Amino acid sequence: MPAPPCASCGKARAALRRPRSGQALCGACFCTAFEAEVLRTVLAGRLLPPGAVVAVGASGGKDSTVLAHVLRALAPRLGLTLHLVAVDEGIGGYRDAALASVRRQAARWELPLTIVAYADLFGGWTMDAVARSTAGSGRSRSCCTFCGVLRRRALEEGARRVGATHIVTGHNADDMAETVLMNFLRGDAARLARGGGLGSRGEGGALPRCRPLQLASQKEVVLYAHFRRLDYFSEECVYAPEAFRGHARDLLKRLEAARPSVVLDLVHSAERLALAPAARPPRPGACSRCGALASRALCQACALLDGLNRGRPRLAIGKGRRGLDEEGAQGAPGDAEGGVEGAQGASGDAERDVEGAQGDTEGGVEGAQGAPGDAEGAPSSCDCGASGVRAACDCE
Amino acid sequence: MAAPLSVEVEFGGGAELLFDGVKKHQVTLPGQEEPWDIRNLLVWIKKNLLKERPELFIQGDSVRPGILVLVNDADWELLGELDYQLQDQDNILFISTLHGG
Secondary structure (H helix, E strand, C coil), X not given: CCCCECCCCCCCECCEECCCCCCEECHHHHHHHHHHHHXXXXXXXXXXXXXXXXXXXXXXXXHHHHHHHHHHXXXXXXXXXXXXXXXXXXXXCCHHHHHHHHHHHXXXXXXXXXXXXXXXXXXXXXXXXXXXXXXXXXXXXXXXXHHHHHHHHHHHHHHHXXXXXXXXXXXXXXXXXXXXXXXXXXXXXXXXXXXXXXEECCXXXXXXXXXXXXXXXXXXXXXXXHHCCCCCCCCCCCCCCCXXXXXXXXXXXXXXXXXXXHHHHHHHHHHCCCCCHHHCXXXXXXXCCCCXXXXXXXXXXXXXXXXXXXXXXXXXXXXXXXXXXXXXXXXXXXXXXXXXXXXXXXXXXXXXXXXXXXXXXXXXXXCXXXXXXXXXXXXXXXXXXXXXXXXXXXXX | CECCEEEEEEEXXXXXXXXXXXXXXXXXXXXXXXXXXXXXXXXXXXXXXXXXXXXHCEEXXXXXXXXXXXXXXXXXXXXXXXXXXXXXXXEEEXXXXXXXX
16 A cells, blocks of 8 residues: 655655654655754753754764754744754774764864863873773673763763853653653652753753754664664674663653654653652752762762772772762672663663764763662762752753 | 666665665665565575674664665655565665764
């Protein structure tokens, strides 16, 4: 049976059906609608005011490629100046290839590109070095914890270097929906409530961040890239472990097959949640070392680097972070591996969780998990003050 | 009764890694008793093209959730999915969405 005609132009055959409306559109009309929706998202949320200098987290992956392409098309209309900022975590054989992709894009689009390397920013700590350092702790996935936190910091640094007023990342609706599911499944109330909204104002001196593709489903991002013939990098991070997000992702994919609008419906549900008064997080303070937002003496990045430099990388991971407050303390027994979800497992999660270039850091940092029922530790809390079992949330 | 068919099978978005990195495959499907539909094509692909880890491409009698299927640039959802009957010179594109971006 042939495809129906496009509901918009009536001339070409429809190429797809939009998940929410069920409307059948041809490739060209779909791309136009996609761009119009991103524009609407930015305008309605007042995310990027005229004159904004925007640092686009660019990983070479599908989401940041689409993000940069669309923003570039909309830039004149919105009065934006764009800079690509890519993060080099120092993952051999993976990040080099992805960065080559970003460089090609920068050249093709004629956009300035800044690359920030972990090795330079964090005293020689590449992710490969972190992975080796954390390998002994028996949890390969904990290296993703570091990556999530450090990548956010690196992106912030890159944005400052180019004089940006705003940071954008390519998180799509599926990333958000997965995060919502994960937060529900892990009882993370504070993060659930925080999950809504299109961006963060930027507290504690951090630059405001937003996610213009937040209402675009991953499928539509891929289809947009296909119809616009965009070239992107599509391999998994070599450290992408099996992490909890994989479960949420599998569930979401199965649900989507049965009910295509479930991705966007989940995101909208989360936006409408309100926290019970007792669950609201306290106001955060400032890191004693670097001044960034922190709910404890040291912010996440400084705490993790501290642990690495002292040869005790798991200090800042897991419930309680007691090792930091009490010199000489061991990681708590029952200090759950909870390695930070960091990049979620399965495909390119290192791509998923942390802010930063698309594909590099999609969701928030999952933070350490902490064992349920670990009665000993004080709950660890994110820099923003959200408490719970994780070291860092996806506050932006 | 189906006559032999000539189709182009393409893989993208990382799916090509399961097929020796080869993105485009010109394929001649042999004449057979049953008509050639996507369902049969998947069985054929699994047997003749798939080089590794079939569970990353196929789940049950369909593709793994997260793999998009476009026939002549149209989402297979519009065409009957597994039941779509292949025509000569069709292009069937499988795009994986399952990786970071």
